[in-house]
Amino acid sequence: MSVWNVNKAEQQLNKSFDNNSETELLKVLKNNSFLFYELYSRKYGIQPNFKEISFGGKYRCDFAWLNDNSDGPEWVLVEIEKPKMELFAKNLEPRAELNHSIEQVKSWIRYFNENPAEKRRIFGAVSRFKYILVAGDIEDWGTEAAIKWRAYHNSVDPIEIRSSNIFKKAIKIAKEKPEELWSFEENPKSLKSAELESYWTNYKYMDRWRQIMK
Incomplete structure (x- = not known):
């Protein structure tokens, strides 16, 4: 039996689209980690995601997680x-609105470039960041002009832009291939940002990198 109510998650997701509500979308994402399936570069042996990470007194990302790569x-x-x-x-x-969203993420990039100690304080050790902005419907991204614009942007800018429909793709996976989501079941909901330090402090993978990246 699934740890999530997929039908309920689908209803809530569709409602957030119908209402064009960022607040409603965030709520359903926080309670259903499998919806991030398409955003994870690795689908198995994944690390949990954390919600609402604040830094610099005025910045906050909606979600964050670790890719524990060998490099x-x-x-x-x-x-x-x-x-x-x-x-x-x-x-x-x-x-x-789109430009503002991009600039918001760029402000994170500037902040961490200017405050390297904050990277260690918040995340323990950072080899690199990957920045993702999720916005807009696939139909709007599907015009020829939008396709060309996003292709160019994603090739030259450190911020990867994805359409919100990636979450609907995760619903399809949950219904047709639920076995693909076993790794997400270990942490079915987003964890609180207050748990982040305890997470990386107690994860042995991070010990070596914390020593290297003092």
């Missing part, structure tokens, strides 16, 4: 925006 700890920081955010104006230029 060093990669921390993934995720910003979630409205599932049907308007992305481009009639002149095909990015709208202010």
